[in-house]
Amino acid sequence: MTTTDAALRQKVAERIRNYEHLVKKDVYRQHFHLMPPVGLLNDPNGLIEWNGVYHVFYQWQPFKTGHGAKFWGHYTSTDLVNWQHEEIALTPSDWFDRNGCYSGSAVIDDGKMYLLYTGNVRDEQGNRETYQCLAVSEDGIHFQKKGVVATLPEGFTAHFRDPKVWKRNGQWYMVLGAQSQDLKGHLVLFTADKLDNWTFQGIAAGNGKNGLEDFGYMWECPDLFELDSRDILIVSPQGLKPQGMKYHNTHQSGYFVGTLDETSYQYTHGAFEELDRGFDFYAQQTFVDESGRRILIGWMGVPDQGEEHHPTISYQWIHCLTIPRELRLDQEGKLIQKPVSELKKMRTIEQEHVYQIKRSVHSIPVDDITSAEVFIDQIETQKGFECCIRGVARFIYDKDKGKLTLERDRFENRLKEIREAEIEELKDLHFFIDASSIEIFVNGGREVFTARFFPSPGNKSFSISGRNETKLRLRTWRLQKEAGR
Template identity: 40%
Template structure:
């Protein structure tokens, strides 16, 4: 029996392929989550910007496309970027990609909106400066502490190694190169940088990428973050190969982007996929769509360590508690659907703990003696399993947020996070826990239905 993978409360398109979150912003009373979208196929052949809006970070509506690859400067793709409100106007910054006869040209472009629904392109505002290849993209625009605006970009230098480049502007429209603020000697490309202040300190997020420069192909990449001593500048570029932490220890997390909401919190979304090749093809084979964004997460600091937890609005959702039954293997929960959260606080020290979702589609184990966390998922391309492991000196609390085909696990109030997509195979949703004491506060709660709705424009299907 085939079980659909369509999510019930994560942002995803009704058809096609989603990847990087772009243009996250609070604008005129709504949250906006733009994202890379191929509305024509479930592959990476064409990229536009799709978007969804929400009044509360919980109830989302898909709105169709915002920016299409319909101009000479973005004909082969409206690539990743960001959003910023300037003078009441919504500015969308993105990379326009042109690739003809094997030659790539990247330009940083601007589109504007007065209402968050209709978008007008103003064209390129920055071309690739000397010293870089055309792997020059992903503009994230932020207010500059010195006045005006700063744009950070992922880049590859002419020597084939990665960098984070800075551009500066006084009005958000006219930009000039500002030099490299970070350099890599190990990675051939840096993607999706994000620069912001968090609890009084500057923070830089980015994605180091190994590439085969001869074949112009990505080999591997991941997402990292680091707390800085001072706002970076080109006079003293950062060493991008050291001093960072991985933002997510799981299987599926990439290209995170953050934005500041009116109450001051820093909210993060990531692309919840790192599927490639056969794995990606098989996952989307019987679906009209593939990939989704992570749940929105609050990003915060504990000293120099970056932590993530589900946004308060989702934590405060009302839900239906589901009672568990004691079995010989632990406590078994049988929720009516796969959209639920499971929380356990004040965990007893020095105890092992295991969670098994849906008969083994996904599992978690904490080994107290080894002080390690192991997360596994069942593969869908063969009979094996994929494994991720991380060190954790002690386990004090956990939150597991589940959807139809995903799990996001937060340990010790966001100290360690694991994200995963998996293939649904069990007709009866279930969660088996083993290791909690009877006194441990633990609860499984069904999430409300109808948190995410498709409201596509009919013309988007053509």
Template identity: 45%
Template sequence: MTSSTLLPKILLSVLKGQPKALQDSHYPAWHLAPATGLLNDPNGFIHFQGRFHLFYQWNPLGCQHNHKCWGHWSSADLLHWQHEPVALMPEEEYDRSGCYSGSAVDNQGELTLCYTGNVKFAEGGRTAWQCLAVQNAEGGFDKLGPVIPLPEGYTGHVRDPKVWRHENQWYMVLGAQDLAQRGKVLLLRSDDLHHWQLLGELAGSGLGGLGEAGYMWECPDLFTLGADTFLICCPQGVARDAHRFLNTHPSAYLSGTFSLEQATFKHGALHELDAGFEFYAPQTTLSADGRRLLVGWMGVPDGEEMRQPTVAQGWIHQMTCVRELSTHNGKLYQQPIRELQALREDEQCFAGRADDAPGIDARSLELLVESKGELKLNFGDTLILHWQKNQLRLDRRSLENGEWLSRYWDGEANVLQILCDSSSVEIFINEGAGVMSSRYFPSHPAQITFSGSGELRVQYWSLRPCM
């Protein structure tokens, strides 16, 4: 075992930082957040030998995008997560600028991580290696080194391997940028996880009728659900619509027909995966009972993030709740996992005009709201949901200049399931047909208040903290 120079610094940083983060009124009561420092993508989400493991991009030393390690949590029930030893630290030549995102597989009982070793050069430019690491007897991970160099025809932006097994072979989707600076998803195959063959470009900008669709596609994930195959991806640089793809970097999916033999994916248009202000780099896995589960980063890599007030408390960002995916007519639906119902305290109800509804403590809360709209939900005067006949509009003040910014879900909403934590709101629309995930930073105790002439029926529950 080689000795780590980063580990003592990480330990010190957590010892000093965690008490401060836990005292912050914006620190989540039941979502995953970093003990200290910055968290971004979920990585290596897997159910392995009776426990769920969730790794994550983590800078334990500060709130900037540096020193990317893989943090590690595990859980038996997807509610109570325990910290595990930091899994990967950027200490080798081939991952010195960051152990970037990737996935985990069960290789004949050996928990194996596939990640990107990112290398930035002093004179500018970068390269990337796809690397392996395996779990050791102490629960830590031993690096096995790079197994895929930069493929020819692509820039140094090749990363985020998502690996799965099908029959006797391993397959990988990999985010990439070609030399014309178009975002792509590559498909690779291997017999043993060590030797990989590039099968081709599966989807991307300029392919499959998409036209110009961004300069880099990050964090791909491919899986079959029902009759369709879905490719989740984060296409950077996609053109904004009036109401869709408004975040600096969006998260999207394609659905269609996938052929492993021909390495092809025939798909339709790009759909936005979440219409809120913060949602990026989601990753999925299968539970033991066959559910396709998804967790995302409730953040967006944009300039505004450093203005979030938690930075002053030494931490930034959190995960979404874990969601179960289903499909209707080729569209992906997301709903909170049923395990979350175990956090519900006593049920309360209200039915009547929005103007007569009571204010509700928003700190850690689940709401089920049925209505035909014409009402407003005000979250601590910081986030306002306008529920109109044919549209939901979520308004939030910019942390940069105080202007109100809006996000939209177009269509008739009949029922909303809303999950609130100290500084986040996830709004599930029409049983998962749409989702809006957003952070917000109210003064606590913050209330949700209702107003408007519309009628509504609300069932609500305080949620027990579980972190």
């Protein structure tokens, strides 16, 4: 541990102690989502399970609720429900990462955990430099930096980051998000026999390939993995323009289904599909756990999208991560997202009702709507219906138009804003509602809407109203982190 590293760790510890009481007073502090102890959280990093322990690292700026020189925060869990906040994994303390230990991934090799991440550096004039760096740990808690293992190739700007690493057929692969010098977004690929010796293999996908033209000025947080015999690329392109119901966040997240050629290192794929139809979802990452599941966790936020208006800022914290979601690929090539089964351990106080609604509003009894799960099925409706959550969020099913709409109050002025998706038939809805967030899984996870919201603390209502005759079954649970407590 260097002197700079030790000093930074001490400053963070003091910052947590100084603001711990204020942070805990916030009514919008979440019950079952991962948050920073203080300061700003964004991208999930290094998702992995090792020896029965799940590790979630995350981008962390502990000294303010804005962006800056990022640390790697760290949570661990044995059940994906109850989490322990560990000591800092990485600090921006060396010449190759002094302005930020940016996003990356974790792998296991020879009984050790390795982190690969982007080191961000600014010179005296503010010009950016970027390095791909390596750190190693014997126990998954304490990490020793090994320094730079890959540098910026020719033809790219310093927007070159977020390594995701995996091993296939005895060879290591690393994909990164990149921007070419003509300001186009790309996926680039490196290979290696050892984690400290990488060879650049070129552009694998992006602008100018697979029929993509003008598809964003930067691709962030790529993740290329095999799922149900196909190669899936999840990525967050910046600079897409809205198209109908699509691409209405400041930056987007989505996926391609295709094939990675292990000889030419080219990734061929089909159309881009959004991962989440809501307001707040970005920089997602996946991993395979020890039972073989592909699990995704995302950042419940979007860069440059109204962060300054979050009311949690006055309590010295901002942002959280999504719940863990298991991924599957259906026969039509659609990525399905389902809450991991472990979350059922949080369920307490179950209620079940069947409602017959005729152009009326039904207030739904939920034991604690600030930490709740709601499941709606057995839906029979002529025109559709809507759910209103705590007075500031509405989820609307319009059967005639074949459309779903999530509406919420803007944080800064309480004007309405919406996100939409097409749907042929609504079979079920699955809500996870926390103190300041909603995650809605539609038709078993074929569509997902994720959003932060900040209702009046006194408003704890959940209601359903019909546009005509509607019948449905509704089950609710109060959620607690430790079942039965």
